[in-house]
Amino acid sequence: MKVKEVPQDDITFYEGEKRACYALNDEGKYVIVPSTGWEYEAVVNGLAVDELAAHLEKTRKEVLAGIRSPLYYHMESRQMNPQILAKTSGISVFRVKRHFRPGIFARLKPSLLASYAKALALSVEELKTVPDKSAGKGNDT
Amino acid sequence: MRGKATIHKMNAEITASGRLFIHQHAAHCESGVTSALFRDQGVEVSEAMVFGIGSGIFFGHFPFIKWVGMPITTFRSRPRTLFPKVAKRLGGEFFTKEYRNTQKGMAALRKALSDDHIVGLTTNIYWLSYFPNRFRFQFNGHNIIVLREIENGFRISDPILDHPVDCSTEDLERARFARGPLEPKGFMYWAETVVENPDFRRACLEGIKESCYMMLRVPFPFVGIKGMRYLAKNIIKSPDKLGFPEACRRLANVVRMQEEVGTGGAGFRFMYAAFLQEAAELFGSDELAELSREMTAIGDIWREFAVVSARIVKQRGQSEETFAKAGGLMLTCAGREGQFFKELHNVARKLEA
Incomplete structure (x- = not known):
């Protein structure tokens, strides 16, 4: 890759940041060139992001329909899985999975809710509900 | 310099x-x-020098270790191994x-x-x-x-x-x-x-030799050149085996690992070429300079693979590009990298003597 071939496609999700790319200058020496993103990278990233967003939206509707507890939604929005959530909150995987059931989640002790809220960096109030709009918290990387 | x-x-x-x-x-x-x-x-x-000395370059595709539901593909050595290696080799x-x-x-x-x-x-x-x-x-x-x-x-x-x-x-x-x-x-x-004036030459050679070993000789089918071939063949077969959408997801994931996660382009291949260029100056070796150019050329093929793959993903089967072409490009990379690391190993042994 030559310096002038380093992609500068101004990808919006870079939010003005730049990534370092290695490229050859006119004298054939390698230099680091900051890049504003590559359109092809945006394509593959977009696929993954859309998929996560669609999945999260599906989960949100399931929570509203009373199929899963809000805990499940917040776990997914933090890109965690039950194993990571269990370790972060200090609650066993078995119990975490049990708390994905809305009925059981609704009866949780405040101390358990506080553990989950801390693990997910949310307030207890936020933990108990899901957002009204599908936009979520914007953390849907 | x-x-x-x-x-x-x-x-x-x-x-x-x-x-x-x-x-x-x-x-x-x-x-x-x-x-x-x-x-x-x-x-x-420099960063490139550290990358070479710490044997950062690698390839691995692990179909049985899943991460967010997809097999792991990596173009670099395991996290947290680079610093200890460099520390040991520079002293x-x-x-x-x-x-x-x-x-x-x-x-x-x-x-x-x-x-x-x-x-x-x-x-x-x-x-x-x-x-x-x-x-x-x-x-x-x-x-x-x-x-x-x-x-x-x-x-x-x-x-x-x-x-x-x-x-x-x-x-x-x-x-x-x-x-x-x-x-x-x-x-x-x-x-x-x-160490104030570390022995860069010896450190470079140690790094190079370990990388050659990892790419060529590890008796395990999913790492190094073998891993590349394995993944390339998998990609070619994937639309029939997994169905088009799933095959696209897998392919997109490989490209993300190659281009998106701070690799300096082409899955660290350009950074490694930069390392070889510096090493060539250090040793005054034309052979290393030649190998640096070869690595740049290989990196360009990796970039082409990314372009072809992204087109497949974007146009959802309407594109001229096929999985066979993407996999074929990766097979080309595997062939040339195989040759590349063999030559690099020989050059390193010669410089050591």
Whole structure:
């Protein structure tokens, strides 16, 4: 890759940041060139992001329909899985999975809710509900 | 001469004790941090050089280890192996420690800063909110340098970004003590002393030889050139085996690992070519310079693979491009890299003699 071939496609999700790319200058020496993103990278990233967003939206509707507890939604929005959530909150995987059931989640002790809220960096109030709009918290990387 | 390649963008910063620190933009976090720690001790070494000495280049495709539901494909050595290798090969005394307790870990960080160290940390990238949202994902192997404490947080030199940033104490605590695969456990490291004029030649050769071994000789089907062939054949068969949408997901994931996660382009291949270019100067070796050009050419094919793959993904089967073509390009890469590492091994043995 030559310096002038380093992609500068101004990808919006870079939010003005730049990534370092290695490229050859006119004298054939390698230099680091900051890049504003590559359109092809945006394509593959977009696929993954859309998929996560669609999945999260599906989960949100399931929570509203009373199929899963809000805990499940917040776990997914933090890109965690039950194993990571269990370790972060200090609650066993078995119990975490049990708390994905809305009925059981609704009866949780405040101390358990506080553990989950801390693990997910949310307030207890936020933990108990899901957002009204599908936009979520914007953390849907 | 060394280090010239990396000095592109400079950012002057002051450390806790008022020393000058120049932030440099790097492609990869671990090599960027390691090179900065050495530079702070007065040993000029570029990111590419560190990457080569620490045997950073690699290929692996692990169909049975799933990460967010997809097999892991990697173009680099395992996280947290680069720094120890470079430290060993360049010599010096290094502080490394993990902490189980968050409070103790944070207190130790503050103590280290007040003792006039710049501190390398392993963190979870998801919790570092100074990154754009889409850069953030649950990955526990991101490395940063802490320069000094500021109000409600710390001043950070993150080599992935082209400028130093502020990070809140809360974010940093979460990032350092995140749980899950490859837990960082508050890992903290810095150089106490380094060897003043390290033997770069010997270090380069050690790095090169290990990379050649990893790429060519590991008796395991999923790593090195064998892994590349395995993945390429898998890609060619994937639309029939998995169905078109799933095949696209898998392919997109490979391209993300190659281009998106701070690789300096073409899955670290260009960075390795930059290393060989520096090494060629160091040894005055035309053969290494030639190999650097070959690696650049291989990197260009990897880029082409990314373009073809992205087109397949984007146009959902309407495109001229096929999985066979994408897999074929990867097979070409495998063939040429196989040849490349064989020659590199020979050159290294010759230079050693």
